[in-house]
Amino acid sequence: MELPKSFREALAKKIPLLFDGATGTELYNRGIFINRCFEDANLSSPALILELHNDYVKAGAEVISTNSWGANSHKLQKHNLQDETRSINRKAAQLARQAIGDRGFVAGSVGPLGVRIEPWGPTSFEEAKEAFAEQIRGLKEGGVDLLSLETFGDISELHQAILAAKEVAPELPILAEITVDIEGNMPFGTPADWAVKKIVEWGVDVAGFNCSVGPQPLLTLVQRMLPEVSIPFIVQPNAGLPKEVDGRTLYMCTPEYMAEFTKHFLQAGVLYVGGCCGTSPEHIRAMSQSFRHQRAMRTAEEAGYNHRIEVLSHDDAKHPAPASSCTPVPFAEKSQWSRKIANGEVVTSVELLPPAGVVPTKILESSARLKEAGVDAVNIPDGPRASARMSAILTAVMIEQKAGIETVLHYTCRDRNLLGMQSDMLGAHAIGLRNVLLVTGDPPKMGSYPNATGVFDIDAIGLTNMVKRLNGGVDLGARPIGEPTALSVGVGVNPVHADFEYEMKRFAYKVEAGAEWAITQPVFDLKALYRFLEYIEKHKIKIPIVAGIWPLMSFRNAQFMNNEVPGVCIPDDIMKKMAEPQTAEDARKVGVEIARGMVASLGKDVQGFQVSAPFGRVELALEVLSGVNR
Numbered sequence: 001m002e003l004p005k006s007f008r009e010a011l012a013k014k015i016p017l018l019f020d021g022a023t024g025t026e027l028y029n030r031g032i033f034i035n036r037c038f039e040d041a042n043l044s045s046p047a048l049i050l051e052l053h054n055d056y057v058k059a060g061a062e063v064i065s066t067n068s069w070g071a072n073s074h075k076l077q078k079h080n081l082q083d084e085t086r087s088i089n090r091k092a093a094q095l096a097r098q099a100i101g102d103r104g105f106v107a108g109s110v111g112p113l114g115v116r117i118e119p120w121g122p123t124s125f126e127e128a129k130e131a132f133a134e135q136i137r138g139l140k141e142g143g144v145d146l147l148s149l150e151t152f153g154d155i156s157e158l159h160q161a162i163l164a165a166k167e168v169a170p171e172l173p174i175l176a177e178i179t180v181d182i183e184g185n186m187p188f189g190t191p192a193d194w195a196v197k198k199i200v201e202w203g204v205d206v207a208g209f210n211c212s213v214g215p216q217p218l219l220t221l222v223q224r225m226l227p228e229v230s231i232p233f234i235v236q237p238n239a240g241l242p243k244e245v246d247g248r249t250l251y252m253c254t255p256e257y258m259a260e261f262t263k264h265f266l267q268a269g270v271l272y273v274g275g276c277c278g279t280s281p282e283h284i285r286a287m288s289q290s291f292r293h294q295r296a297m298r299t300a301e302e303a304g305y306n307h308r309i310e311v312l313s314h315d316d317a318k319h320p321a322p323a324s325s326c327t328p329v330p331f332a333e334k335s336q337w338s339r340k341i342a343n344g345e346v347v348t349s350v351e352l353l354p355p356a357g358v359v360p361t362k363i364l365e366s367s368a369r370l371k372e373a374g375v376d377a378v379n380i381p382d383g384p385r386a387s388a389r390m391s392a393i394l395t396a397v398m399i400e401q402k403a404g405i406e407t408v409l410h411y412t413c414r415d416r417n418l419l420g421m422q423s424d425m426l427g428a429h430a431i432g433l434r435n436v437l438l439v440t441g442d443p444p445k446m447g448s449y450p451n452a453t454g455v456f457d458i459d460a461i462g463l464t465n466m467v468k469r470l471n472g473g474v475d476l477g478a479r480p481i482g483e484p485t486a487l488s489v490g491v492g493v494n495p496v497h498a499d500f501e502y503e504m505k506r507f508a509y510k511v512e513a514g515a516e517w518a519i520t521q522p523v524f525d526l527k528a529l530y531r532f533l534e535y536i537e538k539h540k541i542k543i544p545i546v547a548g549i550w551p552l553m554s555f556r557n558a559q560f561m562n563n564e565v566p567g568v569c570i571p572d573d574i575m576k577k578m579a580e581p582q583t584a585e586d587a588r589k590v591g592v593e594i595a596r597g598m599v600a601s602l603g604k605d606v607q608g609f610q611v612s613a614p615f616g617r618v619e620l621a622l623e624v625l626s627g628v629n630r
Helices: 007-012 024-029 038-044 046-059 073-077 082-100 125-142 155-168 192-201 215-228 255-268 281-303 336-342 361-372 392-403 418-431 460-471 500-513 526-538 555-564 572-579 584-602 618-625
Strands: 063-065 105-110 146-152 174-178 206-210 233-236 242-245 248-251 347-351 377-380 406-412 435-439 488-493 517-522 545-549 608-612
Touching (some): 024 038, 024 046, 038 046, 063 082, 105 125, 146 155, 174 192, 192 206, 192 215, 206 215, 215 233, 347 618, 361 618, 377 392, 418 460, 526 545
Parallel strands (some): 406 435, 435 488, 488 517
């Protein structure tokens, strides 16, 4: 997309723009130690700064922030560089311009002074304003297109920066960004709602949040506040909260995770999105995909037609498959799993990962044990977390033939094109598999082989449409296939999705497309699950729901699930319970007790339970299911 000549014109046209990611953490990763002045690198290592800017431009960033966040006289004085304030900022702007050229815009980055100003410290308002003015003069001389006042924790200090910007460069648009905690308050306790209201009163062009927290808390805050904000909004979250791993500080959000939230920010009405600490060019590259999708939708709307983003998308759910002379197999006759669901009986399943190697002995022994215990089916994930494991289809075949228990085959859209998927579904039916859980799949970058190619010809909605056609006796090309497939069609759903309305919209499309039952993501928040059940009842999109249950093994396991597994949210009370045990065995007991409590609480409000077997320990899953009334 060709951008306007000026940022102010882009602002007037409300064109969404992708900002770049972190500067400080990236420079540290590239060899500048923490005790050095990052901003001095504009003069001492300009090639390194230019390389970083170029990497962000190649990744798709349309606004490059100058390497000048701490380039004010107060912070530079600590490195005896205060006399270089103007030249450092001027060079910062010139390097950013050299990288972006006329393909985007340069944002002059201005951060807090690093000193306390009145009434909290000895620096007066006037002194603070002059320090900001000196920095902004250098940025203006270097040719920035806008000023980005970012990561301010003191609303009074931000006010002085705004006043300085209006005095020194009244022609430049001003972005004012504050930092907040997970509760939505600035460091001194100022509520974000009040702070943003003041920022708007002070006449800036864009308001927003950056740094401190990851995307999820900011999305919650934005969705609540944005309807009351009269000017464009910007959000630049960290790549999650930092974690200490082997002595290193790491930011754990994957590029795909940031891209998913970028989509939600844009859907919520945020105009500008970028990244702060921990976000890299890889994150920005993934986030740019969300921008392309959003612009395609916008172009389609302006052109007056409904743009189809996905092949066999939700539009197909509203149009029946071509007629066939075949009579579809009734749901209750497809499998034992289907029969029990059709009869209103509770179904139970346990999830077992396919082997990472070529020996299936353990999973076959575990499956036989589950059959003996009366479990209805074994769930077989398809490359979970984008890992490379034994074929899920072949694993399911071996289990059904050698252990004598039905399987629920997870099948993803990630690794096959349309032709491959149709072939697999026909083959699965022919070999005797009947129960399929159709999911989009985790992107390859989440797994051990991040450079693998994700296909994603269609998503779970399109795949459900395809299987419905096969069950009706026709293939993708509307040609009869003779005897129809008899696949029992399940889909996934996430009751605690960050964008609940978006998830429910997709779930409704899946049901329209032909889903016959659903399995939820692991649920730890019963209130959220009941909200979901009430919603689908109210909107008449209810199909049998099997609740996903995950017995936690330890507090660390709970932390991992809560922070690093997309779609999982563990309430504080459960986190506290998991933190109390002193031994590993006690922690496992608490985890099982929590899971059993969820099963008991849900009772017959759901159609059944899918329990994960952590690390293949089926005895824990069986203990969780021991209280189920079959």
